[in-house]
Amino acid sequence: MEHEPGQPPVRNLPPAKEAAGAAPRRKQQVSMADVAKLAGVSSQTVSRVSNGSPDVIESTRRQVIAAMNELGYRPNSAARALKRGSFRTIGVITFSLSSLGNMRTLEAIALHAARQDFAITLIPVTAPTQAGIQGAFSRMGELAVDAVIAIMEVHLLDAATVTLPPGVKVVVVDSDAGEQYSVVDTDQADGARKAVRHLLDLGHETVWHVAGPEESFASERRAAAWRTTLTDAGKAVPPVLRGDWSADSGYEAGLRLADEPGCTAVFAANDHMALGLLRAFREKGKAVPEDVSLVGFDDVPEASSYAPPLTTVHQNFADVGNQCVDNVLQQIRTNTTEPGITLVPTQLVVRNSTAPPKH
Amino acid sequence: MEHEPGQPPVRNLPPAKEAAGAAPRRKQQVSMADVAKLAGVSSQTVSRVSNGSPDVIESTRRQVIAAMNELGYRPNSAARALKRGSFRTIGVITFSLSSLGNMRTLEAIALHAARQDFAITLIPVTAPTQAGIQGAFSRMGELAVDAVIAIMEVHLLDAATVTLPPGVKVVVVDSDAGEQYSVVDTDQADGARKAVRHLLDLGHETVWHVAGPEESFASERRAAAWRTTLTDAGKAVPPVLRGDWSADSGYEAGLRLADEPGCTAVFAANDHMALGLLRAFREKGKAVPEDVSLVGFDDVPEASSYAPPLTTVHQNFADVGNQCVDNVLQQIRTNTTEPGITLVPTQLVVRNSTAPPKH
DNA sequence: TTTGTGTATGTTTGCGCAAACATGATTGGT
DNA sequence: ACCAATCATGTTTGCGCAAACATACACAAA
Incomplete structure (x- = not known):
């Protein structure tokens, strides 16, 4: 077993660390x-x-x-985490980032977490199925996060089937899992109520509704509040039209609504569908707000540039994100789990798409 | 060395681990x-x-x-990372997520990285200053990421002032740091050229431009390509108007352009500003496309619902994200750093906001 | 047989950090 | 003066994992 001297494979010894110009073995992390x-x-x-x-x-x-x-x-955070059993990391599970709201919320979460010196790990759900969610939660487990914030928008968080490592705190955005988890959400119901009340107060006989997809919690809550606000006011409840949040689906709905003779007021479940409605009304020769009043939801930045500028319900996504982080950190600090719902208020922003009905 | 047979090496006694009902010290990680x-x-x-x-x-x-x-x-990923010196994690530095493009790109990055079994850590830049960026990169260092993808949109990545741990690979989106780093970006210049050519081919004498903010790389590249396309075609180059990407700023620019008698064609640097232009033209009684043709950039999902549906340049944000991940993983695998620029092509989407000029 | 060549598995070690404990140096009270 | 109670700092240890090395065994070739 001799080995030639002068040849590199001298492994048995880790010594000579500071030997002349020693090659930095790994990223020469300073320890x-x-x-x-x-x-x-x-x-x-x-x-x-x-x-x-x-x-x-x-x-x-x-x-x-x-x-x-x-x-x-x-x-070195790895060593630190190994020793302490915590990475000071919050995992964020997202379905889709392509909605403005989710993105804003995520941004607020990242900023607020950074302020408290927590890092954010993004776990995208690859497929909107139980299996996909399972996978995401399971990856959370491996990453040893301290807490999870799930930004769900559809009815897929069946808590029974999801197992996370014990001790991991969870906050869910936009969900009805309030029995099991902490939930933070925009006060959808109150926002929708404000929108409908605004139209009724202007003198409209009733208010039509273009809802979002049925799988969406937000959509369902807005629709429910629309309905109860109407019935509470003793008004008739017209049939619901349904879109998929996109402007195109709003356009489809608008084409149908333009042919409804009694329709003088519409509440769209989001601004993009409202944009589609505006287009449909324009093409059909219905003037907004003279012939039809329209209220949206979200208050996207462009809403003030729509034709006409859109009356809508402003959501405070940043607040939602901040609340999530505060809530989750609170749970970590006190080592408790506290189910319940935190609602973030909305504001009605009145622009030019609403007016009293003509007689 | 002898050791007693029958007895496990009971050295210093980390005592009685499985003692009666021992309290689970930490999250009882199974090791x-x-x-x-x-x-x-x-x-x-x-x-x-x-x-x-x-x-x-x-x-x-x-x-x-x-x-x-x-x-x-x-x-346990902490132990694994400690041993291997790698977390299989990519850090993503973002300025602002509130732009559609950034969030689409981020989503693609997250999805694509997950596919290769890499996690994403989000590092928001708290303030758009050198110090803020420093801080973000420094946090990267602590987090021991294997690579960094920086989604920059302004001229702030002064590489000289940023020190990252050696061995960390970097890809930058939307920047001109191609000398130092790998850069992936939409082919802004070609996209802008397509937009301007389209308008010139329709017969317009020249094309006006509403640019984005000067700090933006994308904005500058679109403006430069607009200019050279015009001069290459032997056309006059009108003065540049500048917005800040918002619909409101587009509206401001539109009010001014509506009063320019010779203005029959406008290239807006993004769709939201184009939306503002549409509003201004409408209010000023200029018909689009009859009086003025308009082309945007981005192809936001609502562009087809604008009034009229907007001709625009489609960006493939998902491709940008995927390229970033591929690039960075390539660098990790081969342990090389390869500066250079990868351009992702665009498509011109012709809708109803462009037409030949009236005579 | 002996010798070699694999192949499957076990043992030792240390990554970087921080808890737990040990030490040594100051105080202050009596 | 003494001892005890503080403090500031050093030493040892082990977190969970995987590289490096060691061993044990099977089988083939000589």
Whole structure:
């Protein structure tokens, strides 16, 4: 078993770390030990400084910090996580990011979490099926996140079938899982009520509704509130039209509504469908708001540039995101799970698409 | 070294782990050792099975897998990362998610990365300043990501001032850092050229341009291509109007353009500004496309519902995202850094907002 | 037989950090 | 003066995993 001297495979020994120009084995991560050596203290003291322990005298702390800066030390989060059993990471499960609301919410979550020094790991659900969701939650498990925020918009979170590691806190956005989990959501019902009341207060006999898809919680809640607001006011409840949130589906619905003689007021479940309705009314020669009044939902930034500028219900997505993070961090801190629903209020923004009916 | 037969190596006593009803210290993570004990093998064999090593005989593998399932074993990614120096994680730095393009790109990145078994960590830039970006990159360092995808849209990535851990691969979206980093971007110039050519081919004398903000790379590239396409065609180059991407700013620009007598064709740098232009033209009594033709950029889903449906340049954000991930994974695999630019083509979508000029 | 060549598995080790404990240096109270 | 109670800091240990190395056994070629 000889091996030629002078040849590289000298493995048995890890020594000679600082041998001449030693090749950096891995990303030459600067470790606590390096900082400790430079600062002339023990690595534990470096750890203490790094974690802001009060038990370090000021002069020592300064030395250590100087050494850290000189070497460009960054604590290794893997080791930290291994030791502490926590990554300070929140997993966010999303279905689809292509809706404005989800994105805004996600952005707020990321920003707010960063402020509290938590990182965000994005877990997209690859397919909107139970299996897809299972997969997402299972990946969460491997990633050892401290908490999960699920941005669900469809009826797929059957809690019974999802198993997460114990101790992981969950907050769900836009769901009806309030019995099991913390839920944060826009106050859809109140928003819809405001929209319908606004139209009724203008003097309309009743209000038609173009709803979103049935699988959507938000859509169902808006539709339900529309219905009860009408019945509470003693008004007739016209049949519901259904779209899929897209402007095109709103256009389809608009073509039909334009032929309804008694239709003077419409509440669309989102702004994009309202845009489609506007187009349909325009093509059919129905003036908005003179012939038909229209209210949307969301208050997308372009809503004020629609023709005419759209009266709509403003959602505070940023608040929703912030609430999610606060809620989840609260659960982590207190190590409790607190089911319940947090509702974020909406505002009615009145622009030019609504007016009293002609007589 | 002798060790007593019959007794497990009871050295310093981490005492009585399975003592009566021992409180689960942490989240009772099932570890390899637990699986190994149940399966009657060494933990190294469990590791091999877990990593799909071929050196495990089929019967053993099955036993181990059975044990894993029984205990619900999930490899601990912290330990794995600590050992391997890699989390299989890509950090994504974003400025703002509120633009449609960014969020589509992000979604594609997340999905594509998940397919290759990489996780995504979102790092929001808290403030659009050098310091903010520094902070984001520095956080990347702590998180020990394997690669970074930066979705930048403004001139702030001054590579000289950003230090990341060596070995971390970077891809930048929408930037001109092609000398230093890999850059993936929509082919802005070609898209803009197509838009302008389309209008010129319809017979317009020249094409006006409503650009985005100067800080935006995309905006600058579209404007430059607009200019060269005009000069190459021997046409006059009208003054540039500038917006901030918002529909409102497009409206402002539109009010001014409506008063330009020679203006029969406009290229707006994005669809939202085009929407604002449409509104301004409508209010000023200019018919689109009869009096003025208009082309946008982006092809937002609602563009077909604008009044009139908008001719625009379609961007393939999903392709951009996929390219980013492919590129970065390629760099990781080959451990190379390859500066250069990858351009994703666009398509001109002709709808009803463009027509030949009246004479 | 011996020797080699695999192949499947076990054992040791250390990644970087921080809890737990140990030590040594100051205080202050009596 | 003494001891005890603080403090600041050092030492040891192990988190869960996988690379490196060691071993044990099977089988083929000499």
